[in-house]
Amino acid sequence: MTVTAGPPRSRKPRNFPLYRTVSRFVRDPLREIERISTAAGGEIARLDLGASHPYVVTHPDHVQQVLRKESENFVRDGTFWRPLHSLFGDSIMSEYAEWELSKRILQPVFSTRTIRSLSDHMARAINEAVAQLDEPAREGRSIEVLPEMGRIVHDTVIKVLFGDKIRKAEADRLIPAMERLATSIAFRFLLPFVPRSIPLPGDRAFSAGLQVMDETLYELVDRFRYDPGEGYDIFTALCKARMTEGSGLDDNWVRDNLLAMWATSTETTTVALTWIWPMLAAHPDVTARLRAEIEAVVGDEAVRPEHLHRLPYVKQVVQELLRLYPVGWIFPRIALKDTVIGGVPVEAGQTVLISPFLTHRLESVWERPLEFDPERFTPERARARHRYAYFPFGGGPHQCIGRHVFNMEAELILTAILSRYRPEMAPTEGPVQARIGATLRPNQPLHLLLHPVQR
Known part of the structure; x- marks a missing residue:
């Protein structure tokens, strides 16, 4: 008997309620956003800002979907x-x-x-x-x-x-x-x-x-x-x-x-x-x-x-x-119609934040991401990278x-x-x-x- 797989199950984004860390966010917002990105590890993160709930998209596949494919x-x-x-x-x-x-x-x-x-x-x-x-x-x-x-x-x-x-x-x-x-x-x-x-x-x-x-x-x-x-x-x-x-x-x-x-x-x-x-x-x-x-x-x-x-x-x-x-360092986008990014449903009208600063510092994408090393950009190493690992x-x-x-x-x-x-x-x-x-x-x-x- 052949079993047909059903549609892929939707995933929930990692939720980060900033009202719990508002003091850190106000004192040093960039470090707090960087901390959230590191914790998400390339998964889609949802920032709970109270009045707004934007998604933060950092994985190169997801970035390519937002900036290029869609x-x-x-x-x-x-x-x-x-x-x-x-x-x-x-x-x-x-x-x-x-x-x-x-x-x-x-x-x-x-x-x-x-x-x-x-x-x-x-x-x-x-x-x-x-x-x-x-x-x-x-x-x-x-x-x-x-x-x-x-x-x-x-x-x-x-x-x-x-x-x-x-x-x-x-x-x-x-x-x-x-x-x-x-x-x-x-x-x-x-x-x-x-x-x-x-x-x-x-x-x-x-x-x-x-x-x-x-x-x-x-x-x-x-x-x-x-x-x-x-x-x-x-x-x-x-x-x-x-x-x-x-x-x-x-x-x-x-x-x-x-x-x-x-x-x-x-x-x-x-x-x-x-x-x-x-x-x-x-x-x-x-x-x-x-x-x-x-x-x-x-x-x-x-x-x-x-x-x-x-x-x-x-x-x-x-x-x-x-x-x-x-x-x-950051590009806001808004979805015109419903779609799915990395298994996460994104409804029309929702904001997606793309950040080269965050993607360029992902440990899952870059070895020793915080170290300044121009050798990363030899032609051979550059050709081997995902197109949207560096943008x-x-x-x-x-x-x-x-x-x-x-x-x-x-x-x-x-x-x-x-x-x-x-x-x-x-x-x-x-x-x-x-x-x-x-x-x-x-x-x-x-x-x-x-x-x-x-x-």
């Missing part, structure tokens, strides 16, 4: 996307037809052909920005890492991606405003279901930063209203699209995409390049190998794009850095369109700095840990003393 069912919408929508509006950081339109218009700016044509311009901008560190290096003055990495990144992005259309006075307003937005959004990010009528820490600073951003960006939009110029930069692409007869696009759409592209092309790279220095300080063997490779390939030349294909270890270091500190730029249709620009920029900046200086980390006040915001920033200022390389 990407049309899991969309960037709902309560947990609300704080980001308040920033970026109906831009490339939205969903549905608005996202498709913005992506179609901006994609050519980030095409392989365009980036290749801009690469020499990018390298020149980076070399000029890094050379400004010569003065504190000669004088023996330490630099504060995050602001200096931000300056180098902003100088590069303004010249290359924004076609030098942002003036220094405007950049001087945008940079601190972005800083304020990135750090003050933390509580709205963690507690998005709290109504706007109930004030949370950071709300006032967020509003002030957003006002400066709006005033500056709308001034820029107005200045290039009738003559966006030529070139393959973000400004030109957006302004030309708005000027097309019958486009239906307005100033708000241009502003939304300008803010989205400014934030994603500056904040993420700045923060990643801030984390690299405590990592290298704690791993002198990695630093020594990096220096040897850069010395052999670059020597006393200015770094150029053609150097990069001969600097495989630089690439591995950047990749491992993004494993531990991915540029986007610092997201995945599926919404994968970051600027990922190739990020990689080139980060590798050029790291190489330029190490070819000119021997950085020395100043002592810190206790362990350097990540704190939650739009990105994962260090919990304290970091300082470097730059010793010029002796030729």
